[in-house]
Amino acid sequence: MDLFIVNVALPSIKTGIKGTDADMQLVIVMYIIGYASFLITGGRAGEYFGKKKVFLTGMLIFTIASLSCGLAQSAVQLNIARFIQGISAAFMVPQGIAFIPDLFPDPTKRTKMLGVYGSIAGIASVAGQFLGGLIPDLEIIPQGWRLVFLINVPIGLTAVVLGFKYLKALPVKTNGKFDFTGSLLLVLTLTTLIYPLIQGRELNWPVWSILLLFLSVVLLLVFIYYQRLNIRMGKSPLISLSLFKNFDFRMGLLISLLYYLVQDSYFLINTVNLQNGMGVSSACTGMYFVCQGVGYVVASVFFTPLVARYGKSVSLTGSLIMILALVFHLIIFNLNEVPQLYIILVLFTYGVGCGTILPSLMTLALKSIPEKMMGASSGIYLTLQQVSVAFGVAVVGGVFFNQLQSPLAAPYPVAYQWATLLNIGFLVVVSVLLFLAPKTKHTSLS
Structure with a gap:
């Protein structure tokens, strides 16, 4: 909030x-x-x-x-x-x-x-x-x-x-010393990754932003090597690599990674398109997004209790609703005169899709994680969420603004179409992965 x-x-x-x-x-x-x-x-x-x-x-x-x-x-x-x-x-x-x-x-x-x-x-x-x-x-x-x-x-x-x-x-159940060196390496890795992702697109990708991205890869490799070294020496690593042997966790992370590429990039390109492309006031744009949020709340209240019973079917329904809503975005926002009611309905529908899938994504990833690893696994999940959001804004936002700023500058409807089609593509992959994911629970780590 x-x-x-x-x-x-x-x-x-x-x-x-x-x-x-x-x-x-x-x-x-x-x-x-x-x-x-x-x-x-x-x-x-x-x-x-x-x-x-x-x-x-x-x-x-x-x-x-x-x-x-x-x-x-x-x-x-x-x-x-x-x-x-x-x-x-x-x-x-x-x-x-x-x-x-x-x-x-x-x-x-x-x-x-x-x-x-x-x-x-x-x-x-x-x-x-x-x-x-x-x-x-x-x-x-x-x-x-x-x-x-x-x-x-x-x-x-x-x-x-x-x-x-x-x-x-509750009693502390983890033995050994806290991995301060690993923590420092990880913080440096994530900082050198996230800062250029957020600022690079805004500044048209200066050299320092590219260098920092390369540095983040090097630091990540050093961090992984250090974690494996700790394991060989019998010390407690910052991240237990055994977490990634859990199928539910791996699949949940992959699906969440693809979903969050869409999450904030949607708000970015729609905010700019509504105000600069369609001439909608900032106050009215805010009202539209509140309608989208209301759709989210309504759906989350209704569908969240169904996750335990129907599992991935709830998530799959949400992703399909989001895809359908984005298709209607492309149709409606391409009209010469767009009735306000149409915009409200299409954003509300998109919010319903978000509210159906989003609450179940964390459940999908963490449902079979043992109690003693829940803190570490939730930290990994939330970190990946933030990194994915930054990637989505950089990639989808980059496509959108590059279309507008290219030598043969495209009009807003064309730039919006390309960026939204990219988001639809991400959601299609999310839907395929959800469809292929097994319905049965996998054995959790001991």
Whole structure:
């Protein structure tokens, strides 16, 4: 919710802080880098130091960082606080997923609760988009944009108090020392991968961005070698490579990777096409996306309880609805005059598809992961999600903007058509993989 609130409220933040466009881009980038780079480390930390302790510490630091954002007097102060927000969220979020097997040891209930957890993302996105547009205009305090961050303070403190009182302090089940060297290598790997992916397209892929991408590959190879070395020496690695022997986990990661290539690139190309290509106002565009979010919430509430019973069939239905909705996007957005009701209906339908498939993706990946590995596996899943989102924006956004900026510049409908066809292609592969995936559960790791 915090991320979506800030995305929508950026214009108000820019005015209030007297920042530049680059400063405002960093408001998003610094959070994502801090979050994505530390997710695996955060998930593993819960297994070594205790899920409750890491969760409460992460929540408390996130709350303090939110207060710092709300009180920031310059763009530099704001972006430092946003980076700390991202890191603290990376330690906090995986613990929420890791608690699920402890709270729901029954496999059927666990599958259902993983789906519920996944559906929260859609509800949070709708709430974030709504509050991000509303809060800066409220005259509760001077410079209303500060409330975008300060609203986290009472919520965070309440969560810390309730968590301290009600969450069980479970015994730590992991032996050995925490792999700080591996953690540092992984953070450097992910930072050198994600930062150029986010910034490279915006800056037309300067040389430094390409060099950083190559460096990330080198660092990844070093990290893998170091993890195998730890295993040979009898030490505990940061990432247990045995996780990738789990078929459900591998298949879930692959399907999620392809799905998240579409997730945020859809919002990027549709936002630009609606406003710059079709002349729709920013306020009206926001309203359309809220309709898409409402579709997500309706579908997630209805379909999430069905995941435990019907499994991959729910996900497959969602991906097919999304493909159909994108086909209608191509037809409707190519009309000379597009009735507002058509746009609302087609975005709502797309949201229904998202709300049907998205909550079940995490369930698909983590359903047969043993309790002791849930923190690490959830960190890997969430990290891959963020990397895939960055790749999707770079690839699909790159196709879209290259069409517009080529020597023979294509009109918006043509650029939009090529980018949307690429997203349809990704979703077709997702559908094929879901169709081919076995219905039966595989034996989990011991």
